[in-house]
Amino acid sequence: MPTPARSGPHPEAPAAPGAGQEEIRRQNLGAVLRYVHLRGPTSRAELTIRLGLNRSTIGALAADLAATGLVTEEAPTTARRAGRPSLVVSPRSGGVYAQALSIESDRLRAACVGLGGRLLDLREVGRPPGMPPADAVGPLAALVRDMERGLAEGARCAGGAVAVADTTRDADGRIRIGRADAGLGAALHAEFPPGPGFVAGDLADIAALAEHVRGVAVGLEDVVYLHGDLGVSAGIIAGGRLVSGHRRHSGKVGHMVVNPNGLPCGCGSRGCWETEISAAALLRHAGREPAEPGAVGEVLRAAARGERTARAAVDRVADWLGLGVANLVNVVNPGLVVFGGSLREVYAAGAGVVRGRLDGSALPASRERVRLRAAALGRDAALIGAAELAFDQLLADPLNAGVAVQEETGHGSTDGGVP
Amino acid sequence: MPTPARSGPHPEAPAAPGAGQEEIRRQNLGAVLRYVHLRGPTSRAELTIRLGLNRSTIGALAADLAATGLVTEEAPTTARRAGRPSLVVSPRSGGVYAQALSIESDRLRAACVGLGGRLLDLREVGRPPGMPPADAVGPLAALVRDMERGLAEGARCAGGAVAVADTTRDADGRIRIGRADAGLGAALHAEFPPGPGFVAGDLADIAALAEHVRGVAVGLEDVVYLHGDLGVSAGIIAGGRLVSGHRRHSGKVGHMVVNPNGLPCGCGSRGCWETEISAAALLRHAGREPAEPGAVGEVLRAAARGERTARAAVDRVADWLGLGVANLVNVVNPGLVVFGGSLREVYAAGAGVVRGRLDGSALPASRERVRLRAAALGRDAALIGAAELAFDQLLADPLNAGVAVQEETGHGSTDGGVP
Numbered sequence: 001m002p003t004p005a006r007s008g009p010h011p012e013a014p015a016a017p018g019a020g021q022e023e024i025r026r027q028n029l030g031a032v033l034r035y036v037h038l039r040g041p042t043s044r045a046e047l048t049i050r051l052g053l054n055r056s057t058i059g060a061l062a063a064d065l066a067a068t069g070l071v072t073e074e075a076p077t078t079a080r081r082a083g084r085p086s087l088v089v090s091p092r093s094g095g096v097y098a099q100a101l102s103i104e105s106d107r108l109r110a111a112c113v114g115l116g117g118r119l120l121d122l123r124e125v126g127r128p129p130g131m132p133p134a135d136a137v138g139p140l141a142a143l144v145r146d147m148e149r150g151l152a153e154g155a156r157c158a159g160g161a162v163a164v165a166d167t168t169r170d171a172d173g174r175i176r177i178g179r180a181d182a183g184l185g186a187a188l189h190a191e192f193p194p195g196p197g198f199v200a201g202d203l204a205d206i207a208a209l210a211e212h213v214r215g216v217a218v219g220l221e222d223v224v225y226l227h228g229d230l231g232v233s234a235g236i237i238a239g240g241r242l243v244s245g246h247r248r249h250s251g252k253v254g255h256m257v258v259n260p261n262g263l264p265c266g267c268g269s270r271g272c273w274e275t276e277i278s279a280a281a282l283l284r285h286a287g288r289e290p291a292e293p294g295a296v297g298e299v300l301r302a303a304a305r306g307e308r309t310a311r312a313a314v315d316r317v318a319d320w321l322g323l324g325v326a327n328l329v330n331v332v333n334p335g336l337v338v339f340g341g342s343l344r345e346v347y348a349a350g351a352g353v354v355r356g357r358l359d360g361s362a363l364p365a366s367r368e369r370v371r372l373r374a375a376a377l378g379r380d381a382a383l384i385g386a387a388e389l390a391f392d393q394l395l396a397d398p399l400n401a402g403v404a405v406q407e408e409t410g411h412g413s414t415d416g417g418v419p
Numbered sequence: 420m421p422t423p424a425r426s427g428p429h430p431e432a433p434a435a436p437g438a439g440q441e442e443i444r445r446q447n448l449g450a451v452l453r454y455v456h457l458r459g460p461t462s463r464a465e466l467t468i469r470l471g472l473n474r475s476t477i478g479a480l481a482a483d484l485a486a487t488g489l490v491t492e493e494a495p496t497t498a499r500r501a502g503r504p505s506l507v508v509s510p511r512s513g514g515v516y517a518q519a520l521s522i523e524s525d526r527l528r529a530a531c532v533g534l535g536g537r538l539l540d541l542r543e544v545g546r547p548p549g550m551p552p553a554d555a556v557g558p559l560a561a562l563v564r565d566m567e568r569g570l571a572e573g574a575r576c577a578g579g580a581v582a583v584a585d586t587t588r589d590a591d592g593r594i595r596i597g598r599a600d601a602g603l604g605a606a607l608h609a610e611f612p613p614g615p616g617f618v619a620g621d622l623a624d625i626a627a628l629a630e631h632v633r634g635v636a637v638g639l640e641d642v643v644y645l646h647g648d649l650g651v652s653a654g655i656i657a658g659g660r661l662v663s664g665h666r667r668h669s670g671k672v673g674h675m676v677v678n679p680n681g682l683p684c685g686c687g688s689r690g691c692w693e694t695e696i697s698a699a700a701l702l703r704h705a706g707r708e709p710a711e712p713g714a715v716g717e718v719l720r721a722a723a724r725g726e727r728t729a730r731a732a733v734d735r736v737a738d739w740l741g742l743g744v745a746n747l748v749n750v751v752n753p754g755l756v757v758f759g760g761s762l763r764e765v766y767a768a769g770a771g772v773v774r775g776r777l778d779g780s781a782l783p784a785s786r787e788r789v790r791l792r793a794a795a796l797g798r799d800a801a802l803i804g805a806a807e808l809a810f811d812q813l814l815a816d817p818l819n820a821g822v823a824v825q826e827e828t829g830h831g832s833t834d835g836g837v838p
Binding site for chain 2: 234238241244248250257258259269323333335363
């Protein structure tokens, strides 16, 4: 079939105005900075090839970025063939950082992430049951201040972002679905006032973004990332873009009804997917108490040793996991499904069963081309993704995002390098 | 929450080159033509406001489009206030048309659709059970040739598109899922050789596009369009763009498993959504034979009259319809769900039950803001959507799509109007 159906733009959209020289320079600076941010140190020669710009342009762009403290340029350390070496452009990880936060069901985490994605420092504290997200901002800000004292002198903050889990535990132990956003924006504004702004988003969406930018899903257009915590939610990437939904509530896949005669769910419905695949379901099948710390790991290890009850519990959860994955494969037709959060280990323990159920329940055309993978970034995915969100503004307009040092010598002053 | 998480572009993407004057003119011509194509006759004065361009620019663009036969310009017929009247720009519906085809489960349809979306002519023949899509192209081409003889002299074809249903009936009566694309492209190329190209796509996707461009979903960013025929599939629009999937197989929502202990499905799985909501399911619950022609309409009418068995059958199907809609609302968070094809009447007959089940099974945050609507375009949706696909190339570059008349007098020669 030659061509997909795509909706055209709305008729009101006026024709795009022509891009001026300043706009082109802005885009090119962003392309160079984004490249080294995502790919790491890169020679001017390689940037020339990868970005399709000519050598002198790359040289001038890299020099501008270096003059404003966003990258460094150095001669390569390894021996090379004849000719003058091409300078290597590196992101200034220690000099430019993002404040990355996550409000998870049972803990609060904060990291300073350097340009280039390097984790400079990380702190974690428990989240008491019932603590609203807005109340978590104060403790998180204290962690950030503490970390910032240890950063290199003159390090500049490019912005911040917070990933908020969509399922939390109330003070009485009950699981509550849906983020309580009330006051979160105001609390962030109060605690992080002078910076270049703070963004917030759903934890599964942000972890999906992290896997898409730096994990197992790099370069793929159609991905379903499943995140297990107290519940199960998803970040769905379609056509290279996150599906966020009409009110930013997409991806509540844990509440697909897959078993109408099943157990009541905390959401008020019955037979939701997460009643069959959550950690609580695994422990229930294994005859364990949900409150036992470390119990999930014990069940998975027992299953690996071949203990019958544990193995049966894992297989049962994996079968339901495969059934829901089949539904998502039929609906969204992803090229890759990623298992993250607590589902990472569950998938690893029952991968064969998951695939078997997928093969039994999804249409051949969709299931044959889909790969299943454990997440690459582990529990840091949300922080890594939050840092990517926080860097977005800088990468879109490197010199005007309030991060670049405004050198008196002007742009391009250090451009003595050989392209 | 201030900002959504979105995946950034890939680092390889070079900065966009600056748009030259020719490119700007091309975009502006497209914007004017697309506006009148979608909105109908529009005065130059209104185009000036809507497209944010100045009066002389709109005047020159409209004159260029008129000179090349894509639009007409006329003084308004209605009386106006003081001052010289603004010329009205109209798409030349009779002069420029698209070939729109649909290969449905039981019939083949062909239409000539004029610029502006006017149905100039339409033909339909039955599709014998077991006929592969490629074999349908010959009969469809014959219908098109027949219609073209009746079009205005000099009418020019802007291209063609075909919508192909994803469920068909084999010669032995068995329902088969998944389009047999084999040979379709070649057959189209053989039957429609000299034109500006032919595109093909999934019928539900194309009908969704039609509702998005000319139906109940105009201007909305997040829409699930459900299409009932032999099976049930969906066109999913997220962030204003169609979700097509890794291999263009997205939207097979009829094969979500919603009842693991339910009936076997033709796809090889069990308890798929369409086993509970298809026309066959409705007839089964009503105690009717699936093969009776017109039986679905009779059941719906009997239910409307309050006949108990029919009413119970409709309510049961509507309940399952609402459950699957709840799943999609939880996964995709659309602002609108549209019921099309055979689901249009089923929804109309059981709207209260559908909404009730949705409210019982979807998360409050998602369900409270979602509207449910019957499709606006009826059984012509696929043809209307196919025509939109076929016009895409012309609307993107009006003077260079091989449709514009190349007048010897050059561009802008008729520009004597008053903006």
